[in-house]
Amino acid sequence: MTKSTDAKDARDLRAELIAAAVAMLAQPQAVAVPSLRSIARACGVAPSAVYWHFPSEADLRSAVLDAEYSSLIESVEAALDAAGEHADPLVAAGDAYIVWALDHPGAYQLLFESGDELPATRAEHGPRLQRRIVELARRVDPDAPFAAALLMWSVWHGVVSLRLHKNEWDWGMTAQQANRRLVSALTGTRPERR
Incomplete structure (x- = not known):
């Protein structure tokens, strides 16, 4: 049985x-x-x-993508804000990105593993996330921070994608431990211990 959608229905159906x-x-x-x-x-x-509430399936899809992209960006920004001055911001951002993706596998796959073009969503949210990662990647390569950011993002995507699609493997470490080792390798520092 479906519920009424008239004006008397006070809930926010959208x-x-x-x-x-x-x-x-x-x-x-x-x-x-x-x-x-x-x-x-x-x-x-x-x-x-x-x-x-949505003129088309494409409009609903766009609203869902906007909600999920915003959720990812908020997770990364919150982790960076909470990291403090003694924490490695690359580790904090990577951990937040990886945790969000593993907690939202379908959304992650739709945003980043889809062959579909998502121009409006990427145009609105992509630069915001990209700027944050490029800022952090200056530490990896001050002369080519964008290239370093793409490398970091590729590493994080690899960790997430393999964890989602090969979860039966014995990884021998958590995704966050893998992130710490990868950041350490890229920055030439010793991995943080947690």
């Missing part, structure tokens, strides 16, 4: 539709936003109710 799609992305799956029908079912409404 937010609930986004939240239902985000919840469905909590499990690794084919790289796609869940169908409108499955999102509506998760909210207990008819599929047509989605169109009261």
